Amino acid sequence: xxxxxxxxxxxxxxxxxxxxxxxxxxxxxxxxxxxxxxxxxxxxxxxxxxxxxxxxxxxxxxxxxxxxxxxxxxxxxxxxxxxxxxxxxxxxxxxxxxxxxxxxxxxxxxxxxxxxxxxxxxxxxxxxxxxxxxxxxxxxxxxxxxxxxxxxxxxxxxxxxxxxxxxxxxxxxxxxxxxxxxxxxxxxxxxxxxxxxxxxxxxxxxxxxxxxxxxxxxxxxxxxxxxxxxxxxxxxxxxxxxxxxxxxxxxxxxxxxxxxxxxxxxxxxxxxxxxxxxxxxxxxxxxxxxxxxxxxxxxxxxxxxxxxxx
Numbered sequence: 001x002x003x004x005x006x007x008x009x010x011x012x013x014x015x016x017x018x019x020x021x022x023x024x025x026x027x028x029x030x031x032x033x034x035x036x037x038x039x040x041x042x043x044x045x046x047x048x049x050x051x052x053x054x055x056x057x058x059x060x061x062x063x064x065x066x067x068x069x070x071x072x073x074x075x076x077x078x079x080x081x082x083x084x085x086x087x088x089x090x091x092x093x094x095x096x097x098x099x100x101x102x103x104x105x106x107x108x109x110x111x112x113x114x115x116x117x118x119x120x121x122x123x124x125x126x127x128x129x130x131x132x133x134x135x136x137x138x139x140x141x142x143x144x145x146x147x148x149x150x151x152x153x154x155x156x157x158x159x160x161x162x163x164x165x166x167x168x169x170x171x172x173x174x175x176x177x178x179x180x181x182x183x184x185x186x187x188x189x190x191x192x193x194x195x196x197x198x199x200x201x202x203x204x205x206x207x208x209x210x211x212x213x214x215x216x217x218x219x220x221x222x223x224x225x226x227x228x229x230x231x232x233x234x235x236x237x238x239x240x241x242x243x244x245x246x247x248x249x250x251x252x253x254x255x256x257x258x259x260x261x262x263x264x265x266x267x268x269x270x271x272x273x274x275x276x277x278x279x280x281x282x283x284x285x286x287x288x289x290x291x292x293x294x295x296x297x298x299x300x301x302x303x304x305x306x307x308x309x310x
Contacts, residue, residue, distance in 0.1 A: 021053035026061075033059040033101045043097055062097040066158055069108050071115050073164075076123040078131055084123070085166040088142070090115055096154025103153040110153065111146060115160070118145040128167060135162040 025048055026032055032044030035057050044058065051058070073087040090111055094100050104110050122141045123131055131138070139160045146157040166172075 018053055022051050024049045024051055024058065029064045030061055031064060031097045032061045033097055035059045040098060040102065060101055062094045062100060064094055064097075066091055066093045068092075069111055071112050074116050074119060076120050078123055078126055078128050080127045082128045082171060083168060084128070084131060085164075086119060086123070086138075086162060087164040087166075088115060088119065088139075089161050089163055090146070091158040091160075092150070093156050093158055094154060095156045099152060099154030107150065107153045107155050111150060111155065111157070114146055114149050115142055118142050128171070132165055132167070135165070138162050 024032065024044055026044045026046045028046045030046065032049075034041045034044055034051065036052075036055055038057075040059075041056065069090045069092065071088045071090060073085050075083055075085050077083055092111060094107075096103075100107050119138070119142060122138055126134060126138075139162050143157050143160040146160070150157060
C-alpha cells in the first residue's frame with residue numbers, strides 16, 4: 001500500500017510539472033521566442049500557449065510597448081573646439097521579436113553606442129551657438145541614423161530627445177555676462193524709445209493744442225464780426241424804418257392839410273417845420289427831398305404871409 005501511494009504521488013507530481021512546462025500564459029503586449037531543439041520555432045502570443053516539454057524552450061520574452069533608454073552624458077567637441085556635455089534619452093519599440101533576438105546580442109546597448117557615435121559626428125560639424133540652439137536638429141539626425149541601423153534589428157526608434165547641453169564653466173560664465181549685457185542693452189534701447197515716443201506725443205499734443213486754440217480764436221473773431229455786422233444791419237434797418245415812418249406820417253399830414261384847402265405856401269411852411277422837428281429828433285441823418293430844396297427860395301414869401309396874418 002505504501003509503495004502504491006508513493007508511486008501515485010510521484011505520478012501526480014510529474015503530471016503537474018509536465019502541465020506547467022507545457023502551458024504558458026503570455027500577458028498582453030508581450031511575446032516569447034520559442035526554440036525547438038535549439039532552432040527558432042515560433043512566437044508565443046498573448047493568451048494560453050502549449051509547449052512540448054524538453055523539446056520546446058522559451059529563449060526570451062520581449063515587451064512590445066514603447067521603451068526608453070537613457071544614454072549616459074557624453075562629452076563631445078564642437079566644430080570650434082569647445083567641449084560640451086550632452087545628455088539624451090531614446091524612445092524605441094520592438095517590432096520584430098525574432099530579429100531583436102537573433103539580429104544583435106543586446107539591442108539596447110547597440111542603440112546607445114550608435115547614438116553616442118552619431119552624436120559625436122553631428123556635434124563635430126556644428127559650432128557652439130548652433131549646438132545650443134539646434135536641439136531639434138540634433139535629435140532628428142540621431143533618430144535618422146538609429147533608424148537605418150536598427151531596422152534590421154527589429155527595433156524602431158520612436159523619438160530622441162536631447163535633455164541637456166552643458167558647455168564648460170568659463171564659457172557658461174561668458175555667456176551669462178553676454179546675456180546680461182544684451183538685456184541691459186535692450187532695456188536701454190527700450191527706455192530711449194519710450195522717451196522718444198513720450199517727446200513725440202508731447203510735441204504732437206502741444207501742436208494740436210495750439211491748432212485748436214488758434215481755430216477757437218479764429219472762430220470767435222468770425223462770430224464777433226458776424227454779430228457786429230448783423231447789429232449794424234439791424235441798426236441801419238431800424239433807422240430806415242424810423243425815417244420811413246416819419247415820412248409816411250408827414251405825407252399823411254400834408255394830404256390832410258391839402259384836403260382841408262390849404263395852399264402850396266402853407267404846405268411848404270409846414271414841411272419846413274416837419275424837417276426842423278426831424279433834425280431835432282434822435283436820428284443823426286436827415287434826408288431832404290429835392291422839391292423841398294426848390295421851395296427854399298420862396299422862404300421870403302412865406303415870411304411876408306406870416307406878417308400879414310399878424
